[in-house]
Amino acid sequence: MQEQGGNGAAHWASAACRDFDAQLSDYLEGGDRSAVAMHAAECAFCGTILSDLLLVRSASTELEEDEPPARVWANVRATLVAEGLIRSPRERRRWVEWLLSPIPAAAVTAFVLLSVFTTRNLLHRYHQLAAQKVVRLAVDVDPGLQQSVSEMEAAFRAHSAHLNPTIKRAYEEDLESLNGEIKECHDTLARQPDDNLSREYLVSAYTEKARVLESALELGDGDGR
Amino acid sequence: MVMAARNEFRLTKYLYVPFALLIPAGFLMAAGQERAEKTFRALPNCHIHISNPTGGTIVVRGWDKSEVHAVCVTNSAKVEVDSDPTPDNAEAERLEFVTHVLDQEATPEERTTNYELDVPKEASLIISSPTGSVSVEHVTGDDSIESVNGAISVTDGAGFIQVRSLNGDITLLRPAGHVEATSIMGNLTITGSESQRINAQTGSGKITFDGDFLPIGDYTLKTYAGDINVICPSSDSFALDAHSLRGKLDNQFKLNPKPRLHSRSLHGASALGRINRGEASVTISSYNGAIHVRPRQ
Structure with a gap:
């Protein structure tokens, strides 16, 4: 994002570096911004920024967990702003000149490395907490719903003799099918507690079972016998 | 007298045949x-x-x-x-x-x-018809139809179509309104869809969708064990989020990456991305069933 002037001091190459800066977010989000990569290859400073950002992104994806909440990134950004590392483009030229002097450059490099490792640790900690939460949710799928379903099933068993045999058989088949789903989801979650899809299907199966039982009990009160 | 009567019967017995065929219907009514x-x-x-x-x-x-x-x-x-x-x-x-x-x-x-x-x-x-079939045609108001074993079909429904048959098949032909179709063991077939919002779910039944995904539409197709087949025009513009935990996933559309779209599970097979401009939202999921998404030939 810089080029050397005649006296060796850094100054901004306004067009290319500003374009790089403007297109960087899109490029990192998967947009087609080939100019970003080309400029990074030509400009050492911009190339370093891009490689650092790619390193952070790569490190976070290796953890194979969900996106951290927006507040984590907001806190990182707030910290960088508070430390003066994020400034408006107009202010940037002055601090870059200062930044390139030896002592601040070393301090900033150390800070950037520290930030990268701190962020990685924060992310790792976040993912650990998220995984623990998943396990807890998997074990505690709405006990109130499970209790209601259990009571409704007992009522159905007690009154199903009054139902039309064809209808009774249909309900029993449905309940058997849903019980199979519930068991399979429980088994899967026991092995893979981070599997959101299994948890989603488990809750869905319990909810559906409640609806089936509700329908059967309503019908048992009418003429459907 | 007897002979005369016999001759008369001989002459006319073939005329009685059509009337004799009508007897069962008359008998049933009489019964x-x-x-x-x-x-x-x-x-x-x-x-x-x-x-x-x-x-x-x-x-x-x-x-x-x-x-x-x-x-x-x-x-x-x-x-x-x-x-x-x-x-x-x-x-x-x-x-x-x-x-x-x-x-x-x-x-x-x-x-x-x-x-x-x-x-x-x-x-x-x-x-509400627990055991019998229900057929509704050309009614544009809202429909709420429930059955246990009966098949349900709705043709040219334009209002809010809410259908539920636990074990019967559900067939929707040219639905144009908001659709909520659910079953446990029945198949769901949606053909010629012009609806902007469809939520179709079944347990072990299959889902077949053949229709348009309209821009800003929202479509959810979900089974537990049944297969899901989706056919739509190649010009449709939608964001696809398809996932099968244990089944095969066959998507024949070219997907463009969609930023910030993440798979709902790290396990199984998934297809995520935009088709054309990605205007409609299409979510397809199955636990054990196969998913096929392909353009109409």
């Missing part, structure tokens, strides 16, 4: 079938409730008249149909048809009642 036919004046957007807990078919067709014409056939005198218009001295805002069992000793066959109704096409319907 207990009862037919009731009524016409009610009704508002164009009237609400019609039909509750037929004893079994039998229900057919409802929309027409241009502000009338409800109902034909109800019971299999025996051990059941009856009550019809109740509200108000009863003017065009009905609400009409209720309910089958009642008069004799609790009646067999399931004797309880069967069939309905055939012509209703104002803007009418709204609430139908």
Whole structure:
């Protein structure tokens, strides 16, 4: 994002570096911004920024967990702003000149490395907490719903003799099918507690079972016998 | 005299054949079938409730008249149909048809009642028929239809179509309104869809969708064990989020990456991305079933 002037001091190459800066977010989000990569290859400073950002992104994806909440990134950004590392483009030229002097450059490099490792640790900690939460949710799928379903099933068993045999058989088949789903989801979650899809299907199966039982009990009160 | 009578029989016996073929139908009616036919004046957007807990078919067709014409056939005198218009001295805002069992000793066959109704096409319907099939055609008001074992079909529905059959198949032809279709073991077939919002779910049944994904539409197709087949024009613009935990996933569209779209599970097979501009939202998921998404040839 810089080029050397005649006296060796850094100054901004306004067009290319500003374009790089403007297109960087899109490029990192998967947009087609080939100019970003080309400029990074030509400009050492911009190339370093891009490689650092790619390193952070790569490190976070290796953890194979969900996106951290927006507040984590907001806190990182707030910290960088508070430390003066994020400034408006107009202010940037002055601090870059200062930044390139030896002592601040070393301090900033150390800070950037520290930030990268701190962020990685924060992310790792976040993912650990998220995984623990998943396990807890998997074990505690709405006990109130499970209790209601259990009571409704007992009522159905007690009154199903009054139902039309064809209808009774249909309900029993449905309940058997849903019980199979519930068991399979429980088994899967026991092995893979981070599997959101299994948890989603488990809750869905319990909810559906409640609806089936509700329908059967309503019908048992009418003429459907 | 005897001979004369015999000759007369010989001469005319072939003329009796067509009448003899009609005897079974007449016999059935005589054995207990009862037919009731009524016409009610009704508002164009009237609400019609039909509750037929004893079994039998229900057919409802929309027409241009502000009338409800109902034909109800019971299999025996051990059941009856009550019809109740509200108000009863003017065009009905609400009409209720309910089958009642008069004799609790009646067999399931004797309880069967069939309905055939012509209703104002803007009418709204609430139908409950645990064991019989339900067919609704050309009714543009809202439909709420429930069954346990019966098949449900809705043709050219344009309102909010809420259908649920636990074990019966559900067929929706050219739906144009918001669709909520659920089943446990039945198949769901949606053909010629012009709907902007569809939520179709079944457990072990299959889902077949053949229609358009309209821009800003929202579509969810979900099964537990059944396969899901989706066919739509290659020009449709939608964001696809398809996932099968244990089944095969076959997507024949070219996907463009969509930022910030993440798989809902790290396990199984998934397809995520935009097709064309990615305007509609299409979510397809199955636990054990296969998913096929392909353009219409």
